[in-house]
Amino acid sequence: MTATTTAAPREETSPAVLLPVSWRWPAIYGVLTAVTLVVFTLLPERGQETTFQLSRATDLIAIPNFAVPSVLTNWVLTAIMLALTLFVTRLALARKKVPVWAPIVFGTAFVLSFLVWVGAGRATVIPLTTLLQGALALSVPLVFGALCGVLCERSGIVNIAIEGQLLGGAFLAAVIGSLTSSAYLGMIAAPIAGALVGVLLSFFAVRYWVDQIIVGVVLNVLVIGLTSFLFSTVLTENAEQFNARQRLPNLPIPLLSEIPVIGPVLFNQNLLVYLMYVAVIVLQIFLFRSRWGLRVRSVGEHPKAADTVGIKVNRTRVRNTILGGAVAGLGGAFFTVGSGLAFGKEMSAGQGYIALAAMILGKWNPTGALAAALLFGFSKNLGNVLSTIGSPVPSEFLLMLPYVVTIFAVAGFVGRVRAPAAENIPYIK
Structure with a gap:
């Protein structure tokens, strides 16, 4: 009597399905970095300075106003933005998510670069x-x-x-x-x-x-x-x-x-x-x-x-x-x-x-x-402050700023979002 052995069925493994590469964040970062380089960094004249104000007269601890060289500061901020652009491009090729800190650092660098450009060579200070x-x-x-x-x-x-x-x-x-x-x-x-x-x-x-x-x-x-x-x-x-x-x-x-x-x-x-x-x-x-x-x-x-x-x-x-x-x-x-x-x-x-x-x-x-509400509130107050201290940007564009940010944020920065599945659907037993 001979024993028969049966081979275990071979498990077929299907290849992993890779998600398509998303170029949304690299494109946004690249465009903003190019704007910073061309407009905020190359256009201002060398030797100009931007003065920032951190303290007010009523503060217990007074920090004196400080001035930064406009062109050099924007070169440093542009380098930071370029590094983050390359970083998110690498993440996109690897099909990985962008960490939360990346857009925060990038946005902060872009806003600071804009403020340095606005205050370059002016007698007014930027009250942070x-x-x-x-x-x-x-x-x-x-x-x-x-x-x-x-x-x-x-x-x-x-x-x-x-x-x-x-x-x-x-x-x-x-x-x-x-x-x-x-x-x-x-x-x-x-x-x-x-x-x-x-x-x-x-x-x-x-x-x-x-x-x-x-x-x-x-x-x-x-x-x-x-x-x-x-x-x-x-x-x-x-x-x-x-x-x-x-x-x-x-x-x-x-x-x-x-x-x-x-x-x-x-x-x-x-x-x-x-x-x-x-x-x-x-x-x-x-x-x-x-x-x-x-x-x-x-x-x-x-x-x-x-x-x-x-x-x-x-x-x-x-x-x-x-x-x-x-x-x-x-x-x-x-x-x-x-x-x-x-x-x-x-x-x-x-x-x-x-x-x-x-x-x-x-x-x-x-x-x-x-976070989104703070973004919109900041964009609105930025227009108000720049209108007060004087800005090379026309006042009409400053008034449009919060609404433009709203449109671009919802249309471009959000990407794909999913609302609750049953919203606007009455429940009938």
Whole structure:
């Protein structure tokens, strides 16, 4: 009797499928490096200097203004940008992702090169601390609006009404703050206006399955019309009673606020800015490290599967939409009590739509939305500062700067992003 042996079946291994090489980042880096070399480095005359200011008269630790040679400094910055361009080109050929630090360093080098070019040979100084502090201030409503978008869209509700929620929050904060002579009570009242808009959005989108984008646009028009009417009648006729200026005081954090440059920018702010820090951190943790966040994301990605495990899909969407509206309303308070201004017609000025762009650029992530909002706020404040100190760039281009950055950021720098799969799709049992 002979034993027979059978050979084990040979496993067929399929060759690994390689992703195509993406030249997006090398192309962007290469173009910006060429602009820096040709415009910022070769055009200025040799011997010119650019003066930077880091300290202000009120700072505890005074750092004297310092001047740098314009051409030499830009040659160094161009070399750094060229090295990063070669680095990302190598990563692209190896089909690897670009690390987070690379665009940060590259962007910083490009902005510094631009500032050196702007201030070359001029008697004025470039106030870096003021530039950064103003950028953070202008980013506050954008951050709150972007967080609102993250909360809503992660649960499947497209919120185009952020513009109206910011404007409603600014209006109610101004009125309540004026009536009570308290900026803090105005700040507390602002989320109520945003939440009310969120109630209307969730009511039509969840209960009656109306297209969420259309509802959002209609709500924006409604809030703009309502606040404009009340401003023209009630607030204008009784400005001292209903529209007096109230301002949240700055609350400097001991020791931290005395750090040069960083201290005045980050730790000498009002309560609304500190709440923004807390909101970003809390939402980042809860959205990706908690059971609540897992349920919210499951509702936005696959509501049917979420429903089968007992998650109330529509209830989750309604709650998140109202919560997101409250967050946006809180951001709207910065236009009035946060900045010490009275309410004005359409004073949100399209910031809600830029907040949506920040949310997309941040890939529906709180920290990413924060970074994108800071980028937009910096670009806007850069135009304001350069218009004040004088710049070779025409003022019309400086006014266009934040919107151009918005368009290019969303269209080119984001690349391929995927929104939550179930957004703008009503869930019907």
